[in-house]
Amino acid sequence: MNAPVRAETKTLAYSYVRFSTPSQAAGASLQRQTEKAAKYALDHGLTLDTELNMTDLGVSAYRGKNAHTGALGGFLKAVDAGYVERGSYLLIENMDRLSRADIVTAQGLFLQLVGSGINLVTLTNGEAYSAERFQREPEAIFLVVLELIRANKESVRKGQLIGDAKARKKQRLAEHGLEGKPYTRQDDIPAIVFNGSLDEAVREALRRNTKNQLPMTPQDRREAAWRLVKEGKPGEWPDSISETQALSGAGKGTVDRMRAAWTKLHSGQYGDLKDIEGLSWSQAQSKLKGTGAQAFDEDSWLEGRAQNLAAAIDRAKLHLSKDIEVTALALEMLDPQLPAALMAHWAPPRRFDPHAVDEDELDEDGEPLPF
Template identity: 35%
Template sequence: MTRVISYTRFSSARQAKGDSYRRQTEMAMKWCRDNGHVLDTELTLEDLGVSGYSGANVKKGALAVLQEMLAMGQIESGTILLIEAFDRLTRMNIMQAYGLIFGLINSGLVIVTVTDGKVWNSKTMNNLTDFMMSLVLLYRGHEESARKSDLLRKTFNRHRNTGSQQAFGVAPGWLYREEKSQVWVVIEELAESVRKVFEMSAQGYGSKAIAKRANEENWPIPTRKTKASSEHWHAQMPGQMLRNRSVLGEHEHRIRTHDAQQYHWKGLSTGMVIPDYYPQIVSDELWHRARASIDTRMVEKRRDTQYYNIWSGLMYCGLCGAPIQRRSDKNWHSKGQHFCSDKLAGVTACPSSSIVTTDFPLLCDIYSYASTELGTVSGEQYVARAAELEVFIKDKAREASRLTIAIAKTNSSIEVLSRKLLEVEEAMRHAQDELREVQQEAAICDGNATFDESFIEDVFTFLYVPDSLEAKDKRAALHLKLCRLIDHIFLYPYDAAAVKWKNQNVLMWVKLNDKQLPSRSDPTAKFHKPPKPRPPKPHPYYEAGMRFELVPPEPKIRAPFKRREKSYRESVVPDDVLDSLDNIEDGTS
């Protein structure tokens, strides 16, 4: 008996709610009953919500699978393929459509359009009348889709140019509206979750730590509800929110065609960013503080979830330049050890050192230097403001780059894009001027310390306290402050540490405590004995550093974790795709 298979397709997910799928499957079953065949239900060929106009079903859908099976000889010659009509198979242009049809027929398939019961095989395609009929059907299907695409594109362009929000119904999960004609309303409970994410980021917490806190405290999840929505906060969710400028009320129109989404799931940027499109739920000041915090701590992946390692990403071995790793031990006086990472890898024999012999003298000298040389509490505000401005300038530079590419690649809206580019460049210039002023003010301010006395006292109180949220917050805040002020610290165990400050060429040398047994150094130890009188141990590295005779090695900075740019990069899209954007299906949002 001749094998009969069927192919079902519709273009959009909205059609799944209609009658298209039922109609196509029932017509295939009816044709089999009327003609004495049995439909093969083991091979299911369905492209549901896949465009035939763009050729997505041919490139990666069920139709692509069918062609591969034919090429491998898995479907015998003479097999009947049932389709509702030619436009279910394809709506591509005539040249592409005929290439597909002839390819299937030459592979041995017999195509039947069940709407009219017409059989299409090598015999009928050699008949001039049938050939012309197929030509008309394929042309009509393509032109119908092209007309709809043109209408959609014009509709989206009209709404976009007038600033209307009615054609673009998708919004962040913390907003809702009953009808497209209404304004967006903030769901305060969800917006508060977003603000907490930004506040914790500004304090120095990373995405995983924020997600963990959110799950522990059962924060509502402020994302759109879909079938694939998570029921809890996952590690990437806070990071995604921290990059989403919708919290500032901005919206960027994007071209979401099949061709554009081949390069990025978000589609193709138009370069048009609209301010005040949504209600703003995060202040500009909080956004820049959070982004500045993220840029400040762009170091290797943190494994210390309790933030005990306040020197993370800053400390390097003074002997070989490798990063210093910390192994905590809360139950012993030493609180753990600092290890050269190259020693752990078996590359060097650099010595380790006790954490307590490093942390306290180093923090005290940093506090003392910051008190007299690095400015005031207002100086700390200058440092934070400078970090915020640097993030703002980077954002504007990226936006200017996108606009420049969009102007070069588009044939429309050049005047609008050019005007926007001038605005972005002007904002960037103002920010650069303010940054210079802030840096000058920070250089001349005096008075109280950047690390004020109450702050440093709190740090020493909470430095090693386990299982305390307050202590964890203090350590995270301290790490962020250190990252904003210090470039590198070079450690010479039980001898010295050299601190390289940001924007300064002079090293600050710190003498570290000598190595002692816990029973000697800790008066509360059970078998405490006062240390025996002995001459002070020499500190050759410290002395050489103070005489300017010791130069630390170049730090072996591990490549920082760079998140792949989520925004669409127009520069990777071939020109032929960009040039064809005005002639492809769907629209923008």
């Protein structure tokens, strides 16, 4: 009679990766943390789990957001529910990946994990912490406390340095302007005195914006194009269609329709020209429609189609914001180009600014590190 076959029990390890700023995704932080976890699991005969989402990319641990609403919070719930078994391993690069909160909050989080039977490993120094170890070596808790205190103090110090760096940048902007460098979200928008007419000032502002890449809504782009069109007369346009597109961000078809509308409004049958010059693009379309002219109202057409799509989504009871990760994946499955197109529509990408301050690249004086 053959002996019963017993399934080999595998000890699972969960690699938790976190960094605080989205810009770090372009660096080596993600790859470094992932490779360290894979090596530790291989060296210690552990099986890395691939089911739980264990990455908090661009999530801060200073106020515990990662433990409340991030992937770490999901791991804690999985531990409480028994999905993650006692004796499993949680692999982190350093204690500061787990928490940068005050010592009471951070230590409470650490003890919650260890008290639930989780073996917590810091990969940089190879230290493994467990309830069993603290029973043998209670003094080991001091290593944890010191690391958690260091992480919190470092965040406080970085916050002060970043604040000082931003103050210096604000002062430089006030004194020298952008000096040809692209605008970034860390910058305050400088005010520039421009000597010229209102129309010239608008044109100059649009020109500067093509360099600084401040986001404009679709309505902003249409109104900017309409203002440029109104500077000319039928057949005497100050800019070519492509130049109007470049300055405003509006499409070629929109600029064509605006020129046609401005030509009709100049015919004299739509009222005094001075009154007409003050019309917005939407008001101009309404005026043309109200006098019997057959003008295609693109804004209303787009809004109508959007309302129909919104109604269809509502009828399907699709709560798109409930799980944004699922929604993003679904949209990408529907059309791989859709997420990027939506991002470009809502907020045109800013140019990369090599002079921007990154909190992880500052020295103790608040200046960029030499690497």
